[in-house]
Amino acid sequence: MKNLSRLLFVAVLLASFSTANAQDKNNPWAFTLGVNAVDVYPVGEPTPQGEFFDEYFNVEDHWNILPFISRAAVSRYLDDGFTFTAAGSLNRISKFGSNVNLVTGAETTNEVDDLTYFALDGTVSYSFKDLVNSKVFDPYLGVGGGYTWVDDVGAGTLNGTLGIKFWINEFVAIDAQSAYKHSFEDVLPKHFQHSLGVTFKFGGTDTDGDGIYDNEDACPEVAGLEAFNGCPDSDNDGIEDSKDDCPNEAGLAEFNGCPDSDGDGVVDGSDKCPTVPGLKNLAGCPDADGDGIADGDDACPNEAGPAANKGCPYQDKDGDGVLDKDDDCPDVVGTVANKGCPEVTKEVQDTLNEYAKTILFDTGKSSIKKESEQVLADIIAILNKYPSAKFTVEGHTDSVGSEKLNLRLSDARALSVKDYLVANGVDEFRLSAEGFGESKPIASNKTREGRKQNRRVEINLAN
Template structure:
């Protein structure tokens, strides 16, 4: 056995000196150990070598020709280098008692061989291969170099352990060492694959080599067990559906909970998963009138029309007074109203030659103010007129003062100043002749006219 130790050391040194960096297979290392048999028949007969029939005629004659040492008698180690090829070394021991048909005294036999092996298939239980190489063989301390060629079969019981059966022909370069067969049978162990995360998938094939995962996902994890690997799962810690990239949808509305503003209520995608009971486009949670359709500008409520004039309050310049659409919701001053207003205005009385109002005019102002109040957005001109008695200059001044006097009174009683403009026309716009007393009385007047 001391020679076996030497051979194993030589084999390991050989592989160490031939370290191949490029690796593309799992478990690149293989070590084999078992028994070997040496058969010198009939390869030691030069006359018979040319005949293949004779060469293999006694090939399986174990009892008469094979030399077998009943113990572990060979150790081999190889390393995969890619594309089905491996290189390796093997050391073997034996005891020669049969030299062909001749019996000899126990002769020691040991050999060291370098190997180049080619495996035909990958990742199968039956793994046939061919092997060539060379080495050195000693028989009873006399040695010679050999060139070798053979075939073999690995039968794998698991990913790492199998049975190896192999035979090889060894041709010696020296006449004193006969050509011969060497048969081997032993246990093979593959190793060397790295599985950093311990998930049973080697790092070379593991897309997530530092995180334990599943074979179905090339070694990547699926933390929530939803069948979607974490790297493609938008919700890796919550089980979800493939359609939603692994995210859950509690309310079943087709919107992932993480994107759903209302995850417990089925809703619409346009509203981020929230419901809209009245269908007005405003989510119920933001809708102040969830059961009445209304615009978003009014928080989902319909716009009111307080005065019922068909003009919404938001557009109605007179929201509390019914009006017309044409006048933006405000009532329109009709010809009849305008005439009525001026019938009242013509009865306003002033002190003679002055702009001061007589007290008898107060009831008339009540009626005027009531009419003006019914048209809150309408604007009016208060127009002062005189007869032709006196100078035109004085009449112009008096008409302006009287117009302003009426305007001031109306403002004092609550009519907005922005709605009233005072104008004096003097004696320029008579409505009757100034040659009669009755005509001059008609010309001394105040008119309140709508600004159009």
């Protein structure tokens, strides 16, 4: 009796320090080994039996217990908290209720010869584990039937069972239960059978072999981790593959499992400079001078400058007060009014025309005489000082000859001078040529000297 009480105490103590799961479809099978006690007293029958539940816990006077394993059971989880259990038990009956001395009123145990007790029972039970919301305490009710033999006499019984399991861990529980067995034949007394045992659950399906049964495995066909309900984490970064944007590269949770090798807050897949820390707004590339232009696209990475100038600071190389970006002639000193280019003054214009008047042609032709090469070189030097200015080469004649021939000759001579200037380095888009014939004399055509002055070439600033 003392040993039984101690076993019950240990069972409760172990259960109070554990969290586990009851028998379920993950572990559908279980077997139990334990001891049983048979009590024929509190079953509502006259002496030597007694009223229902009278002296229900009178272990010493009424309970018949064998001091070794005397009950074995196999259970199969059905569904929705229901379990079927087949059990076999044996015992010896020496206590059969109580006798009362009619004179003294003293009550004594009714002793009988050791009767052999053997029972086979089947029970369907329902677990209230979910109702009590506990992983440790697993109370249950059951109903079933069986067949019991006392010595050589046997009869069927209808059984009602109340019990509780204390789950020590995921697979082991202490099972304490009490069953009322009602016999409808006089040859077998009604009785209670109490039992205490150790239950071991097992079974279940684990398709991927990861130790997590399929019905709790979110990825039943792929081996995974318990932390992720059986789903894998291929790169071992602590983020399951289904939530990992980079499942084959270890990364950070803040980037959904993708790596950021340079630690700049831009994931490698979107980082144009993945090995160098940079800025998010520059796709992970650095900007050493802080001008908003990535170093790789910055012509002056160590000097801040605008994008319009390729990241370089604006300059005024010729010092004329017009920034190079706005200066049409960045290498030549000019004026602000002329967009940084030098302006052609009246003095320069007069000098050009003084030179142009000395250009000599073969008589009646447009071909330039060799002795004019020097003056043409001087003209070219002047024109190149004003790279943005445009000029018109004008041809003029005296009035000798027909007006038609004079116009044609003036056109030809103006074009000849233009072609010479272009051939010697003047941009042709800065020059135009036009002949005016005898229409614009600057002196009288009645004198030799006047006609000489009218036969001329002028180079004037284009309007």
